[in-house]
Amino acid sequence: MKKGALIVGGTLAAVEAALDLAQSGITVTLVEQSPFLGNVGLDWPQDGDRGEHEGTARLLEAVKHPRITLMTNTQVIAVHGRKGSFHVEVERTPRFVDLAKCTACGDCVDVCPIAIPDNGRTRKAIRGAVHGAVPDIFAIEKRGVAPCKATCPGGIHVQGYVALIAEGRFQEALDLIREDIPLAGVLGRVCYHPCEDACRRGTEVDQPVSICALKRFVSDYEVEHHGRPVVESARIDPELGRVAVVGAGPAGLTVAYFLARRGIACQVFEALPVAGGMLAVGIPDYRLPPQVLQREIAAIEELGVTLHLNHPVDAEDWSRLQREYDAIFVGVGAHQPRRLSIPGDDLEGVLPGVDFLRDVNLAGIKGAKPPAVGENVVVIGGGNTAIDSAMVAQRQGAQQVTILYRRSRSEMLANPWEIEEAEEEGVRFHFLASPLRVISDHDHGRIVALECIRNALGEPDQSGRRRPVPIEGSEFTIPCDTLLPAIGQTVSCAFEGLDLDRWGSFRVDPVTLQTNLPNVFAGGDAVIGPASVIESIGDGRRAVESIIRYLRGGDLTQGRTAERTDISSIDYYTPTEPLVRARVQMPHIPPEERRGYEEVALGLTQQQAIAEAERCLSCGVCSECLACVYVCDPAAIDHDQKAERWVMDASAIIWTDAAGPTPPVTRGNIYELHGDDPLVASAVAAQAMADLAAFRQKRPLPRWVPFDSDPRIGVFVCRCGDRIGEVLDIDALVEAGSARPGVFHSQDLPFACQPDGATTIKKAMADHNLNQVVLAACSCCSLDQVCESCTYQRVRCKSNLLSVPFDLMNLPAEFVNIREQCAWAHRDDPALGTAKAKRLIAAAVAKVGLLHPALRAPRKVADLDGRVLVAGGGEAAAICANALRAQNFAVTRSPQLPSAVNGSLGRFSVAQNGAIIETSVVVLAPTDEGESAQIAPRSGLFVCSPIGDAELTGAAVAAKVGAALGSGRVVARHNVAYVDPSRCRACGTCEKVCEHLAIQVGEVDGHPIALVEPLLCQGCGVCAARCPSGAIAAGYSTDKQIEAMLEAILGE
Amino acid sequence: MSEPDSRIIVYTCNWSAYSGLETAGSQGLSYPANVHPIRVMCLGRLHPGLILKALELGAAGVLLLGCPPGECHYLFGNTRAEELFQQTLALARLLGISEKRLKLDSLASGQGQHFVTLVRQFAEQAIGESRAAGQEVP
DSSP states (O other): OOSEEEEOOOOOHHHHHHHHHHTTTTTTTESSSSSSSSSSOOOOOOOOOOHHHHHHHHHHHHHHOOOOEEEEEEEEEEEEEEETTTEEEEEEOOOOOOOTTOOOOOOHHHOOOEHHHHHHHHEEEOOOOOOHHHHHHHOOBBBOOOOOOOOTOOOOOOOHHHHHHTTOOOOHHHHHHHHHOHHHHHHHOHHHHHHHHHOOOIIIIISSOOHHHHHHHHHHHHHHHSSSOOOOOOOOOOOGEEEEOOOOOOOHHHHHHHHTTTOOOEEEEEESSSTTHHHHHHHHTTTHHHHHHHHHHHHHHHHHHEEEEEEEOOOOHHHHHHHHEEEEEOOOOOEEEEOOSSSTTTTTTTTHHHHHHHHHHHHHHOOOOOOOSSEEEEEEEEHHHHHHHHHHHHHTTOOEEEOOOOEEEGOSSOOHHHHHHHHHHTOOOOOOOEEEEEEETTTTTTEEEEEEEEEEEOOOOOOSEEEEOOOOOOOOOEEEEEEESSEEEEOOOOOOOOOBTTTTOOOOOTTOBBOOTTTTTEOHHHOOOOOOOOOHHHHHHHHHHHHHHHHHHHOOOOTTTTTTTHHHHHHOOOOSOOOOOOOOOOOOOOOOGGOSOOOOOOOOOOHHHHHHTTTTOTTTOOOOOOOOHHHHHTTBOOOOOOOEEEEEEEEEEEEEEEOOSSOOOOTEEEEOOOOOOOHHHHHHHHHHHHGGGGGOOOOOOOHHHOOOSSOOEEEEOOTTTTTTTTTTTTTHHHHHHHTTTTEEEEESSSSSSSSHHHHHHHHHHHHTTTOOEEESSOOOOOSSSSOOOOHHHHOOOOOOOOHHSSSSSOOOOEETTIIIIIIITTTOHHHHHHHHHHHHHHHHHHHHHHHGGGGGSSOOOEEOOOOEEEESTTTTHHHHHHHHHHHTEEHHHEEEEEEEEEETEEEEEEEETTEEEEEEEEEEEEESSHHTTTTOTTTTTEOOSSSSHHHHHHHHHHHHHHHTTTTSSEEOOOOEEEOOOOOOOOOOOHHOTTTOEEEEEETTEEEEEEEEETTTTOOOOHHHHHHHTTEOOOSSSSSSHHHHHHHHHOOO | OOOOOOOOOEEEEEHHHHHHHHHHHTOOOOOOTTTEEEEOOGGGGOOOHHHHHHHHHOSSSSEEEETTOOTTTTHHHHHHHHHHHHHHHHHHHTOOGGGGEEEEOOOTTOOHHHHHHHHHHHHHHHHHHHHHOOOOOO
16 A cells, blocks of 8 residues: 555444545555454444444445445554555455355354354354444454364364254265375274373363264264165266375375265276275274275275275286376285294294184185184284284184283383273283293294293383383293284385385375386385384375375475474464363273174264263364355355465554554654544544645546437346345246336346346446346445445445446446345245246346436536635634644635625635635634524535634544545536426426525526536435426436326336 | 235435335335335425325225424424324325225334334225225226
8 A cells, every 4th residue: 555544443433434435536555453344342322223324324434435445353463664654564354255256144153063152142153234334245263274284184173063063964074074084983982092092171170072982973874864875976987187195094095085076087907806904904894894995995986996905916917007197096905914023923723813814814704714722822013913813812712911021011102091991801911021032842833931031120221201211130031832023014015116114115205105117106014114004094094185186287285394383383272161061981882791793992982972962162162063164155265365464655644442452662652532422523633634735646437328219128036146036036036127118138247246136237237238137135225425324235236237338327237136125024925025036026127127318417526725814703713723734735714704605615705804705615714603593504614613622623524524524536426307498497396495595596598497416415215206397307216207107016 | 914916105305214115125124015206305395196006096994104303304394294194194085995995104213113014004094094995896
């Protein structure tokens, strides 16, 4: 902004000052940090008061004024420079709702699951303006990404689905989960749920929300009610590319799932006889029942993904894949067990835990014999594979199972709840001991015992855990006939041309997961080593983004980072009184009954799930459940909006109460505006006006389109999304409109108030050579004005239409409100509502078709010069005169009130001490109320009231004079009256009845006739009603037009 | 209560009264669908001919709603309207038309519920009268 005023804080006073400045020709930017002007910090009149409507009208005038830019969600960060050339650093925080698209219908509020207690009531995370505030556009309250989502490697909208579950919207919750991940039922059972560790309910109140169990619940609920997972699919389009996935584990399945949902064909090659990777062969059935996994895989296949089982990719396949596919994803996992590397580790009876689990799992699938275990089983290791190996060995008939771990319990990598379950089932733990050698029965070569050594804990190692240090001489042996080492796995695959790192994992770019071959991507355990399901799924998501960009030839890295979202500075929401309710305990099969492979954890009931979900603190306020996105017809919601910062220039700054303390700049150079008194606002505006007087811009001439042909009317019917369309028969209205005489085009619009609506009208006008428009929407008048019935959308609708290169306001346009007056008032009887709408549209068509030719003339314009007469003995006179001189006006000062004032704004002639003074504006300063009462109001005449603070009054009046004169031009309304000279008898009735002195009997070419002064005419039409000869046409609607409207309404 | 085809014309001024009419709809208040509004800038613009024309064309009644006393946007328009309405009533008497089919009232901004009450009462009264007069109602 160059050479303009900046007003900080959206108080009512700020709006008043902005209007004064803008009307005087000065460019104004008004910034308000909240999403609404008039919502907070204002002493706003009570609902239903007249004052409320007037206040709204003032706000809307500011919205409409071409020289005012309103910026909500915007705050000043710092002010640099000095008066005359400030540089102001501002930040706009996201509203998450598009100001040009939202129609404030409120559908989003209905579906928002977040209700925050607010002064005895509740507010939703998405909310509209309180009645009367602007912009009447919704805004989302979002503190930031909740810790649960920020921590999730899969980026699941955790707070969102928890919020939906709390409302009993289980399918929506599951659908939301599926936007981020496949395999909800699997994750609901086996995820290590870092979200729960991050949950602020756990860190700040009591225990974390049982998030993982909730995910399982919604997945089970669906299966219970639909029999199987139902995933929304897309049509596969072969043109989009062909992708091969090597490995059907969680990473590979995730890639296939998302690509298929984006319409991209995918072939998945799996070496094992079963899909699922470690989910199928590494996790025992009592933790993850195979049918849960397989039905979720089946749902992925239904999307159009083809699985090729028993299909290891060999060197020949690899080169074929590279030839035949546009991109390849490698997600082969890490299945190669690390060797124990102690004497005897190759004896019979030693079986790596991961192989043991695989063989047991595959036996279940293929019906083969599971591996046998002895009586004394020893498992080596501290991870989940060790725990599961122990528990499975127990189920396979072992008498005693011992887990040997070289560090202590607290260093174990296994999930704590899994360790507990193993203990419950009788697994013994031997901590701080390492195996030294396997002792065999020399006769049979079978193992009989394990020699071990005790450890102490030394310094932390690279993993941060304390290093085990063997204690010399502490060797001991334990009986052991089956040894299951579970000390980690590595990647066992290699493909020609793909680089590996020193641990044998595939080397990829950490952000894009692209390998050294540009068309090959890799992720999951094959890259990060043995990790978790959710991390593999997270990798799959990232790979999908890269693959899609790659297929489209886009930049793979733009806007992406491997960094986690930094949530350290987010000011999360905490309820003042969080609901006190302990974390739900999921029921389990009692330990003594756990002998088979049936699922141990039994899931939550519906009541438990809802109660648990209600414990969520709603950290981010908005949960990003996206329900608003799905319901929003005009697609106005954008959860990805980001904050912006920029520097703007301002020559003068007005700082209001709503903006907080004034910034640390040279005080006195920034004008402070306290309270909401409009007089104070104008007085402060006068100071800024003086500073900026040199930069005033002349009011632009109104555009005018010559109109000389017969009416060619276009009828446009707005559906308002469904707000009108769900009640009225829009097609019938369009058809009825097209049947009216003079109508050459008729169509519907989804949203008339959106920029697209104006563009559509403009195009139709050009295509069909239309010169008149009837718009049936929520808008009411097509006049260039704001009144008490106006709404933000109506003002926006008119502004959009004005931005169309036709000045629609200068064309005969007529707006009909079929929303409030038909759809909403007659919702109970759509047929009658539609019939009424037809008549109202017909009436509008009849009206525009009969526009009086004289009323198509250009609006009268007059230039104003800067002459001001300040007369009277009131105390405020001198103050006002000085303030006007500061604005560069040519001020004439007279100590007495004039004896006569004739004329009006721009052309006064004032009798003063026998002389006549010509001036543009008259300011009168009476000394007392007696003098004051003598003054009759008229345009261009300002009065400094003798009551009140003279300093304030004088300055405020100077601002009003500036507003009237500053833009240097006055423009007549376009609904002024017109006198037909051939019918006027110069009887003077009109002159007597006009209170605005706008019509006088004069002479034209020697004939007496009533003459209208368009610059004074207010457009009320009272003169037309009284004219005995019918010579006066009222500008807004002539008698003929009203009669035609009556005929259209009553005719049928 | 009212026949859907017995139409009522409601002339409103552009200011307070129109806002009242709009508020009724925006609050989702229901009123008879035979009520058809026509807006003029000010009720002072309506001479008797335009009011009686509606009856001539078959309206069951004509209701005129303007700004409350002292709140006229044009300062004196509602006073002018009152004068013209009295002339209209006089003409209606001459023509043998029941005065109950004509009414002048005021409505403040935002008074949606009051608008509904007014039009319901008036529609019932006017339709009853036009029927009693044995007039054909379109």
